[in-house]
Amino acid sequence: MDALALLAIFALLLVVAWVVVTPLRREAATRAAAREEADRQDLEAARDAKYREIRDAELDLQTGKLSQEDWRALDRQLRAEAVEILRRLDELE
């Protein structure tokens, strides 16, 4: 094995070790903030999905696939769920 190959292997080892080990040296405060951020992003994703459902239901109404009555009931339910998600998001902020 030549020196260059050894050097390359050593460099690769150093890089992957640095990549993997870095998080183990983080402060607890950073970890708590990361946890809160994760909760917030989950809720934001749920909110966006709920908004997509509301828009889908509107399009179904406009293209004749949902009756006015069915749409009203569905829309009311979806908006209530969206409100709940927003409330939980507000609690985080």
Place this chain on the structure above:
Amino acid sequence: MATVGRAALLIALLICAYGVIAAIYGALSGRREWVESARRSVYALAIALTVAFGILEFAFLRSDFSFAVVAGHSSTSTPTFYKASAMWSSQEGSLLLWVWLLSLWSSLVVFLTRRRMREVVPWATAVLLGYGAFFTALLVFAVSPFETLAQPPADGAGLNPLLRHPAMMIHPPMLYSGYTLFAIPFAFAVGALIAKRVDAEWIRSTRRFALGAWLVLGIGIILGARWSYNELGWGGYWAWDAVENASLMPWLTGTAFIHSVMIQEKRGMLKVWNVSLVLATGILCVLGTFLVRSGILDSIHAFGASTLGVPFVALIAGMSLGSIALVVWRRGLLRSEHRLDSLLSREAMFLLNNLVLVAMCFVVFWGTFFPLISEAVTGEETSVGPPWFSRYTVPLALVLVLLSGIGPLIAWRRATATNLRRTFAIPVTCGVVAFLALLFVPGVPQKPLALAMFALAAFVAGTVGQEIWRGTRARRAMTGEPLPLAVTSLVRRNRRRYGGYLVHLGIVVLFVGVAASSTFQTAHDSRMSPGDTVRVDGYDVRYVRATAEVGDDPSGTGAMLSLGAVLDVSKDGRHVTTLRPARSFYPSNSTASGPVEWLVGGEPTSEVAVRSGPLKDFWTAVNPDMTRFQEIIDQGDKAVAADIPEMQQPMVAFRLLRDVIAPNYVENPPPAMFRMISSPLVAWIWIGSLIAIGGGLIALWPAPDAARRRATATLRARVAQDLGRA
């Protein structure tokens, strides 16, 4: 360099082992720093495997024959374009490509979910790294791509000539991208089950990956079909070959999954079904790799001799038993939140569509594995041919097309009679009009299955057209936008829905091409000499003259000798086209060959000539009779070996080929066998595929941030208004 490659693989394996432990420990203890470290192990894996992949690719590009795998699958005469892809023609190279792609896609998903799904991600990371560990371990312990030769040969064996086709450059990476992308929803499903987070969140987070997997796997399948049509010399695009079937099975269950997840997202139903589908798809992806890489397709006995057969069987068994155990363990959490309200609802149609797709997958599975099971039990090789597959898949495909027209029209929960009348009138009219019109087309009424497919395709086209029109009309009523802008805005704001409709349209166009070309095809085999003419499906085909090219292959595949024909095709006395099919001959792998034989003794391939059109393809292939030339080659070998010094033998052999054999073939050609096929609507298979790919890309493309913010702002105001009223 081989040492660095070996070390990179070993480091990759250690990273996987560490990452799995760190992820599980982090998940169980709640210590996020360990989860984070496991996540970054995925990046580290990608780095290590990129180094290994880069080293091997570089060795192929510079024809470094000290690598056994390069010597076995490439050569100095292999064109550079194909040297780059020769890597995945080998067992070792293709497994490295598999795990490298897995590491890249896994890195992308753990990056995108780095601040989300805290409970699920650690388990999913462990599963993805577990996959990585399996494939890396195979590369470290079973089939190392970095084996070196003590005495490197002066030249390599060369890439299999059949693989020297542009589609083959992209086909394996596409299939493997599909397989590895499907590993992501698989891993997240396992994570969601373990972490008891079986709501729709894991589906939303991995939906794009499932769709991306479905798309690239589909592209890979189509590229394979295109390669078969243009390269294999039998004139077809799909043979129900086990390798083809291996990629089709996960695509079918994946298609079922991307439909049924919508029911879970909308109604909280079919949770058991969805996790089962995605787990099955993940297993079928590994099964596909196993079928191609274990040697089982050559013979059940070759599988026993292969170093990969047993580990793959162990992995598939572990994945299958683990998946079943997980679903049973969490069955209490997987109860549906709602029941099916009516059989006349979109949920019911989706469920039916799923059952049809799974039934198709089962047919393909049985047809693929029955011969293997039979051979294992009886010791005799059997095969199940295309007619067997067609008997079951054609009726199922008809039902599938019908459902792809009904699904977009029918309402969620329950469809009313008024709703049905209003939405089905135009599409049904399209289907009926097409049916009646086709009754007057000669030959079509005698083929009821093809007729049904064409009529159903018209019904689906009517559905898609109506949906786009009604959506555009609604948008124009709301915004007053001009028509082109309204269509664009409609699709842009509802990419998943309208992208999906385009996919439906593309698939039925593809099915129309398949139905027409397979039902109304005319094939003719003929032995012809220059000057002969045959009639095929109304075309007069005249063999004008023979051609021969030495060391100057027009297709750029590196063929040493191409023997071809010029065919003049005319209809009713009018010239239609000139076709130039050829048979290409490549250098031999055998060192025992004589110098002339060595130049042309490799596996020959057909360079087909096709005249493609929107209504019909005219496809030709030629197979020259080489008996007379084999004698000349044998005599040449004897003469060269006896009279010429060894160093000069290759040059003299080449001259013999160029100055004697090739001119002899052109001046005094023996009769050649020609295969000629006239197939209607083949072009629509490729056009339909492009439409489906376009639709898939639209559905996959993320909404622009600005648009999302505007939509969110508008809806937030509405939600806030409702909140104020409450």
